[in-house]
Amino acid sequence: xxxxSSFLMLFTVFFISAFAPVVPTPYKIGDKATDFKLKxxxxxxxxxxxxxxxxxxxxxxxxxxxxxxxKYEDRINDLAKKYKPQGYILLAINPNDPALEPADSFDxxxxxxxxxxxxxxxxxxxGQKIYPQxxxxxxxxxxxxxxxxxxxxxxxxDDNVDSASDVKEKYLENAIAALESGKTxxxxxxxxxxxxxxxxx
Numbered sequence: 038x039x040x041x042s043s044f045l046m047l048f049t050v051f052f053i054s055a056f057a058p059v060v061p062t063p064y065k066i067g068d069k070a071t072d073f074k075l076k077x078x079x080x081x082x083x084x085x086x087x088x089x090x091x092x093x094x095x096x097x098x099x100x101x102x103x104x105x106x107x108k109y110e111d112r113i114n115d116l117a118k119k120y121k122p123q124g125y126i127l128l129a130i131n132p133n134d135p136a137l138e139p140a141d142s143f144d145x146x147x148x149x150x151x152x153x154x155x156x157x158x159x160x161x162x163x164g165q166k167i168y169p170q171x172x173x174x175x176x177x178x179x180x181x182x183x184x185x186x187x188x189x190x191x192x193x194x195d196d197n198v199d200s201a202s203d204v205k206e207k208y209l210e211n212a213i214a215a216l217e218s219g220k221t222x223x224x225x226x227x228x229x230x231x232x233x234x235x236x237x238x
Contacts, residue, residue, distance in 0.1 A: 063172020066225045070096075070186045073167050075130065075160035078147040083128065083158045085186060092124030093216060094182040095209065097194070098173040100131045101149045102140035103232035105198055106176045110153050112194060112201050113177070116209070117157040125213060127157045132168035132176070137235040165236055175231035181212050181222070189216060192227030 064070060074084040085094055097113055099106045117127040135142040143161050150159045162168055171180055172191075181190035190212035195204040212222035 064170065064180070064188045064191070066188055066191065068188050070180070070182055070188055071170060072186065075162060075167065076143075077158040077160050078143075078150040078155075079158070081158075083160055085126070085128070085182075088126045090124065091126045092184050093126075093189075093213070094186070095120065095125055095127040095213075096171070096180040096182065097127065097129045098132050098168055098171070098176055098178045098180075098234070099129050100133050100138070100141045100176045100232070101145055102133075102138055103176045105231035108198055109177050109194060110155075114153065114156055116194075117155075120213065121156075123217075128160060129155070129157055130160045130162050130167060132162045132165060132173060133235040134165060134237050137237070141235070168234060173229075174234060175229040176234060177231050178229040179209050181209060181216070183216060190222045190225055191229075192224075193229050198230050 072085045074082050077083050085091070088094075095116060099109065099113065113127065113129060120127065131141055131146055133141040139145075146159055146161060149155075171178075173180075177194060179190070179192060179194050180188060183189055190209065192208060194207075194209045195201075196206040196208065197204045208224065208227050212225075215222040
């Protein structure tokens, strides 16, 4: 009887392991990111491969509804304007499931982008396949990649959620400056402050 019970236990463990969803390991500093192809609010598909001459990429996970994300919208827009001429392409991705947060639907993304005058591709993570690869947990959550898609910085955009004028540490901009001078960003990671990503369980 004990042999049968042990066999059944082993079979159950194997069955659960075999069919459990595979959770991607979040990117760490030094990892190479996988490119993506996502739809933007302008109806076009965007990929990092589209930017052959880019010096790097600023990937920001953000959304419509989150109060923290809203406080960063103008700052994200300013980053895109400032760094695109320098060769750094900003791509914003909405990772939320609109079934759980209707304000983050693709149609309302288009409305928000027009209202705020976004100058960057605002992409929808349809099926929520991309944000788990990056390990994004908040909106906003920023990732800086070099031209080879190697992750160089992960975390917050700066040190003041409430007021751009009171920012003392521009983490993301400092990381870009370090890359430009051939140095390692310091810090390489910070804690992202924002709303949790709305994901299906």
